[in-house]
Amino acid sequence: MWERMAWCESRQTWDVDxxxxxxxxxxxxxxxxxxxxxxxxxxxxxxxxxxxxxNLLWQAQGWNGWPGCKQYFGWSRWQVRE
Numbered sequence: 001m002w003e004r005m006a007w008c009e010s011r012q013t014w015d016v017d018x019x020x021x022x023x024x025x026x027x028x029x030x031x032x033x034x035x036x037x038x039x040x041x042x043x044x045x046x047x048x049x050x051x052x053x054x055n056l057l058w059q060a061q062g063w064n065g066w067p068g069c070k071q072y073f074g075w076s077r078w079q080v081r082e
Contacts, residue, residue: 002026002051008069014050017043026054032065 006012006025014025022029024042028050033042036056038049045053054065063070 002054004073005054005066005069008072009066014047015043017041024050026050026066027068028053028057028065032057036060 003012006014009022009027010016010018010025012025016025016027017023018027023033024045025047026042028038028042030041033053036053038045038053042050042053057065
């Protein structure tokens with residue numbers, strides 16, 4: 001699931017800083033990253049840590065953390081394994 005989301009968000013470029021205010025493979029806003037306990041930039045974190053923080057964010061707000069890509073998958077709020 002997260003691999004597919006990362007492909008949509010960043011073409012799975014886990015260390016990306018595109019300059020648009022979003023970072024890492026799952027394109028975290030810095031505020032969301034920090035809210036989920038992340039330190040520094042998501043682009044500097046490992047893929048595993050980004051997925052861990054994404055799961056926390058998903059539990060807090062569902063797919064709303066990824067508005068640009070959520071429409072492509074049709075996953076429900078409760079789908080966490082694919």
